[in-house]
Amino acid sequence: MGRKVILDSDTASDDTIAILLSSRLFDLLGVTIVAGNVDYDSQVKNCLFSLEYFRCSDVPVFLGSKRPIMGQWRTVPEVHGKNGLGDWDYPEPKKIPEKEDAVDAILRLSREYDGELEVLAISPLTNLALAYLKDPSIATRVKKVWIMGGAFSRGNTTPFAEFNFWVDPEAAKIVLDAGFDVTIVPWEVTEEYGVIDTETWKKIETMGTKLSEFFVRANRTLRDFSISQGNPGSVHPDSLTVYLAYDNSSVIESRRLRVDIETCSKTRGGMIVDWYSKENANAEVVLKADGKKFRDTLLSILSSF
Numbered sequence: 001m002g003r004k005v006i007l008d009s010d011t012a013s014d015d016t017i018a019i020l021l022s023s024r025l026f027d028l029l030g031v032t033i034v035a036g037n038v039d040y041d042s043q044v045k046n047c048l049f050s051l052e053y054f055r056c057s058d059v060p061v062f063l064g065s066k067r068p069i070m071g072q073w074r075t076v077p078e079v080h081g082k083n084g085l086g087d088w089d090y091p092e093p094k095k096i097p098e099k100e101d102a103v104d105a106i107l108r109l110s111r112e113y114d115g116e117l118e119v120l121a122i123s124p125l126t127n128l129a130l131a132y133l134k135d136p137s138i139a140t141r142v143k144k145v146w147i148m149g150g151a152f153s154r155g156n157t158t159p160f161a162e163f164n165f166w167v168d169p170e171a172a173k174i175v176l177d178a179g180f181d182v183t184i185v186p187w188e189v190t191e192e193y194g195v196i197d198t199e200t201w202k203k204i205e206t207m208g209t210k211l212s213e214f215f216v217r218a219n220r221t222l223r224d225f226s227i228s229q230g231n232p233g234s235v236h237p238d239s240l241t242v243y244l245a246y247d248n249s250s251v252i253e254s255r256r257l258r259v260d261i262e263t264c265s266k267t268r269g270g271m272i273v274d275w276y277s278k279e280n281a282n283a284e285v286v287l288k289a290d291g292k293k294f295r296d297t298l299l300s301i302l303s304s305f
């Protein structure tokens with residue numbers, strides 16, 4: 001069996017592709033839902049529908065925090081469409097979420113797979129922060145936390161802040177200070193190496209599989225939005241992060257650095273990196289990656305049915 005992972009997701013557009021990749025590349029023990037991209041109920045429905053569509057209905061979905069710790073955020077329907085899936089009017093999923101709460105599920109799985117469990121955190125870090133606050137010893141049991149979050153300077157939500165860290169800066173700070181073994185994939189890295197350019201998009205459009213059709217429908221609004229921001233195609237931060245977690249050899253350059261999160265005023269949610277840090281480093285920060293290997297793996301998975 002593959003590596004044991006939980007995917008923590010605010011399911012909209014690219015999150016669904018991250019779900020697809022993690023279901024194919026890892027032993028996906030569950031998806032936990034957290035407040036972020038679009039309204040909570042749409043996120044849950046998007047996740048349930050995606051798992052059914054991807055033929056992995058047996059993967060449990062756990063409901064987590066319905067708001068960030070401080071509760072101040074806005075959703076981004078302009079990025080993903082109002083329902084988060086490019087306003088695709090897909091059929092109602094039959095699958096339902098588990099009764100167990102996401103925070104309890106994360107803690108339970110960290111005990112069942114002590115030293116083995118990895119968390120793919122592609123969303124605001126509220127669920128993981130709450131799990132840590134409930135039982136700080138989780139930090140010694142989780143093997144690795146892969147985080148999509150933070151911007152060095154090109155914030156996508158405020159001039160300074162990337163969305164996931166901006167939604168819940170307190171949670172990001174709690175997780176980064178908790179002592180987990182963390183790798184961060186920052187926004188700028190995903191804009192550079194996680195783009196599905198027009199040529200690749202067209203390949204997917206003409207592929208003619210059920211999965212390629214899903215990809216196009218779910219990410220259409222994301223593509224329009226990304227292009228309106230000056231990108232050469234749709235930006236896929238979450239699926240790139242899952243891919244790099246799977247194939248660490250596709251990380252071309254990274255550095256161990258001290259990372260902190262700003263929680264005040266206009267720079268709230270900003271990521272502060274001490275480029276000269278040495279022994280006080282708390283995260284591995286990805287700087288360059290192999291975008292071609294990511295795209296090739298995605299294309300191969302999308303062509304499977």
Ligand SMILES: O=c1[nH]cnc2c1ncn2[C@@H]1O[C@H](CO)[C@@H](O)[C@H]1O
Nearest residue numbers: 079122123156162163164235237238
């Ligand atoms: O403009 C955007 N493009 C791609 N993803 C976005 C955007 N805005 C918010 N997110 C969401 O926040 C993280 C990236 O910052 C991703 O996890 C994605 O789900």
